Amino acid sequence: MTTTPQAVRRASPRTRRTVTPPDPARSLLPDAEPVRLLAENGTPLPARTDYPEPPVEVLRELYRRMVLGRRFDTQATALTKQGRLAVYPSSRGQEACQVGAVLAVRDTDWIFPTYRESMALVARGIDPVEVLTLLRGDWHCGYDPTEVRTAPQCTPLATQCVHAAGLAHGEAYQGRDTVALAFIGDGATSEGDFHEGINFAAVFKAPVVYFVQNNRYAISVPLSRQTAAPSLAYKGVGYGVPSEQVDGNDPVAVLAVLTRAVAHARAGKGPFLVEAHTYRMEPHTNADDASRYRDNAEVDAWRDRDPLARLETYLRARGVLDDAAVAEVAEQAEAYAADLRTRMNEQPTVDPLSLFDHVYAKPTPQLIEQRELVRAELAAARDEEGDA
Amino acid sequence: MATTMAKALNTALADALAADDRVVVFGEDVGALGGVFRITDGLQARFGENRCFDTPLAEAGIVGFAVGLAMSGLRPVVEMQFDAFAYPAFEQIASHVAKLRNRTRGALSVPIVIRVPYAGGIGGVEHHCDSSEAYYAHTPGLKVVTPATVDDAYSLLREAIDDPDPVVFMEPKKLYFASADASLPARTEPFGRAVVRRPGRDATLVAYGPAVPVALEAAEAAREEGWDLEVVDVRTIVPFDDATITASVRRTGRCVVIQEAPGFAGVGAEIAARVQERCFHALHAPVLRVAGLDIPYPAPMLEHTHLPGVDRVLDAVARLQWDDQPDARWAAA
Numbered sequence: 001m002t003t004t005p006q007a008v009r010r011a012s013p014r015t016r017r018t019v020t021p022p023d024p025a026r027s028l029l030p031d032a033e034p035v036r037l038l039a040e041n042g043t044p045l046p047a048r049t050d051y052p053e054p055p056v057e058v059l060r061e062l063y064r065r066m067v068l069g070r071r072f073d074t075q076a077t078a079l080t081k082q083g084r085l086a087v088y089p090s091s092r093g094q095e096a097c098q099v100g101a102v103l104a105v106r107d108t109d110w111i112f113p114t115y116r117e118s119m120a121l122v123a124r125g126i127d128p129v130e131v132l133t134l135l136r137g138d139w140h141c142g143y144d145p146t147e148v149r150t151a152p153q154c155t156p157l158a159t160q161c162v163h164a165a166g167l168a169h170g171e172a173y174q175g176r177d178t179v180a181l182a183f184i185g186d187g188a189t190s191e192g193d194f195h196e197g198i199n200f201a202a203v204f205k206a207p208v209v210y211f212v213q214n215n216r217y218a219i220s221v222p223l224s225r226q227t228a229a230p231s232l233a234y235k236g237v238g239y240g241v242p243s244e245q246v247d248g249n250d251p252v253a254v255l256a257v258l259t260r261a262v263a264h265a266r267a268g269k270g271p272f273l274v275e276a277h278t279y280r281m282e283p284h285t286n287a288d289d290a291s292r293y294r295d296n297a298e299v300d301a302w303r304d305r306d307p308l309a310r311l312e313t314y315l316r317a318r319g320v321l322d323d324a325a326v327a328e329v330a331e332q333a334e335a336y337a338a339d340l341r342t343r344m345n346e347q348p349t350v351d352p353l354s355l356f357d358h359v360y361a362k363p364t365p366q367l368i369e370q371r372e373l374v375r376a377e378l379a380a381a382r383d384e385e386g387d388a
Numbered sequence: 389m390a391t392t393m394a395k396a397l398n399t400a401l402a403d404a405l406a407a408d409d410r411v412v413v414f415g416e417d418v419g420a421l422g423g424v425f426r427i428t429d430g431l432q433a434r435f436g437e438n439r440c441f442d443t444p445l446a447e448a449g450i451v452g453f454a455v456g457l458a459m460s461g462l463r464p465v466v467e468m469q470f471d472a473f474a475y476p477a478f479e480q481i482a483s484h485v486a487k488l489r490n491r492t493r494g495a496l497s498v499p500i501v502i503r504v505p506y507a508g509g510i511g512g513v514e515h516h517c518d519s520s521e522a523y524y525a526h527t528p529g530l531k532v533v534t535p536a537t538v539d540d541a542y543s544l545l546r547e548a549i550d551d552p553d554p555v556v557f558m559e560p561k562k563l564y565f566a567s568a569d570a571s572l573p574a575r576t577e578p579f580g581r582a583v584v585r586r587p588g589r590d591a592t593l594v595a596y597g598p599a600v601p602v603a604l605e606a607a608e609a610a611r612e613e614g615w616d617l618e619v620v621d622v623r624t625i626v627p628f629d630d631a632t633i634t635a636s637v638r639r640t641g642r643c644v645v646i647q648e649a650p651g652f653a654g655v656g657a658e659i660a661a662r663v664q665e666r667c668f669h670a671l672h673a674p675v676l677r678v679a680g681l682d683i684p685y686p687a688p689m690l691e692h693t694h695l696p697g698v699d700r701v702l703d704a705v706a707r708l709q710w711d712d713q714p715d716a717r718w719a720a721a
Binding site for chain 2: 110139140141144145146147151152156159161162163164165166167168169170171173174178180192193196197199200203354357358359360361364365366
């Protein structure tokens with residue numbers, strides 16, 4: 001067979017690669033390995049131009065809020081044991097994700113948390129008592145979502161993914177540059193609404209960041225029962241959504257990746273999907289028994305990857321955090337917890353008649369009747385108490 | 389001027405879009421096509437793709453997207469293409485649309501209108517003819533509205549779009565193309581008011597949506613039997629108008645409730661119970677129900693066996709103990 005050198009060159013794969021534009025799908029795929037900027041022992045890894053390290057003052061604030069967040073989480077668990085909370089889903093071990101994600105958005109952005117994001121909400125500056133209203137049980141959502149630009153904590157899995165798409169589109173439609181940050185867990189990526197949300201966001205180019213905290217378990221069910229995908233971040237490509245995976249116990253990397261994702265969304269390029277690999281150190285809630293489905297050895301292995309210790313080591317080595325600063329933050333955290341304890345030990349007042357106030361903007365005649373019935377019941381009970 | 393319910397709904401959407409920039413209309417095939425029933429015909433051309441648009445084919449997505457849009461301050465009006473196609477959206481409707489105001493003590497409201505073309509009588513194949521109103525009416529936080537006249541179609545839809553609460557707006561498909569004299573924009577009685585469509589002395593027929601024309605036809609036919617029947621159109625299932633219905637039944641002393649949905653645990657059962665609670669001493673006979681059979685909606689060639697028609701209504705009226713004898717139907721039981 002005779003061919004001219006020129007023809008050979010035209011046909012060679014190498015030449016073709018240089019003239020064909022990159023496969024668009026490939027550019028949507030995450031890195032093969034989770035992005036990591038700190039090693040597990042806190043030593044810095046080679047810098048990456050695609051994920052520049054956040055400024056040092058931001059990292060110090062990240063550290064401060066992570067310490068506060070962990071102290072809050074410990075306090076909430078203790079309050080549950082004392083019967084002050086009906087239930088508490090801890091996010092201990094996920095501090096880098098909970099706090100890093102919140103620091104990546106502006107106060108004017110909206111976040112869409114799940115029930116496990118209590119720590120993220122306090123990191124956003126919401127009053128911890130208002131955060132715990134849901135779990136204490138005196139109402140459902142304790143804060144005003146419009147004031148703190150934070151949706152109520154979402155229990156129906158993945159349903160918030162579509163709300164985030166709608167809100168982000170609505171804000172853009174009205175000329176505002178708001179980004180929506182939707183939290184979701186690994187198990188909930190199996191729900192249809194995750195897919196519908198990310199697809200709607202992609203089709204309408206809505207500025208949403210979908211942030212999957214893959215903490216390895218959906219209550220007791222391991223990740224292998226949720227997906228056969230190499231990474232949950234691969235779920236973006238089918239919807240035309242760029243995605244990334246990150247070491248969720250590396251606070252610097254989480255903040256760096258989410259900062260880029262938020263910038264992508266705000267620039268009008270549509271949604272971005274991030275999967276953070278992390279671990280739920282505690283059971284699903286205080287009511288769960290994790291020993292039935294996972295070994296202590298597995299938990300211990302993750303203890304060595306503690307995100308807070310990792311950041312502290314790094315900041316100390318860089319000379320931007322010293323014993324005095326650590327002690328000061330610890331003191332703040334103790335004061336924060338003490339204040340929370342005091343306020344949570346006060347019995348909240350609940351008004352049965354308020355049950356009728358917000359079903360509709362104006363109660364229906366039937367609700368007015370029922371309210372009257374309850375009012376009479378309460379009055380009768382008070383009279384009986386008075387007689388006794 | 390003679391017009392159809394479909395045209396009245398279309399005009400209501402157009403007028404709402406023109407009146408308020410926050411109104412957006414979306415769903416499946418509502419853009420260029422104008423909806424499979426043409427209710428959104430011409431809206432995209434007139435108001436642009438930002439105001440009236442097609443979405444991915446995913447009903448939970450459509451309703452959840454509307455929740456987010458409402459949170460951003462817009463007033464979404466979404467179309468569920470057919471009654472049974474709305475079921476994927478049920479979690480969004482029951483867990484979020486209905487509850488957000490209450491969960492947040494009024495801080496967030498979700499003024500969404502979910503339009504549901506519903507019920508049968510059009511020869512539709514399976515999954516196209518369900519009467520799903522009871523699911524929504526049983527969910528506190530939703531308003532559930534169903535027009536039976538052309539004027540009401542316009543007026544109730546405009547009111548639904550302006551309402552601060554979410555409204556499931558149920559459009560009886562078989563009435564879409566029936567025409568009547570109407571002068572749009574019409575304004576009729578507000579939400580929460582039932583309307584006496586035909587006054588009568590002897591018994592009250594309570595109906596809503598597609599059952600209203602059946603009740604009116606039955607009342608007309610009953611004149612030959614010597615019965616003068618009153619027909620009350622419920623119009624808004626939630627909020628429900630006990631007062632108008634109670635007043636009518638106290639006047640007539642007899643009541644038949646008519647609905648197209650299967651009877652068991654349906655809206656008609658609720659109405660019958662409420663009438664009995666409030667009118668017991670005025671009643672000369674038990675409150676009867678005429679409803680669809682307790683079966684999955686039948687295939688087109690069998691739907692007329694299922695649907696409550698004039699004869700079934702008249703049979704029920706005949707059983708209202710006119711001669712003060714117990715109802716023979718229950719005698720053996």
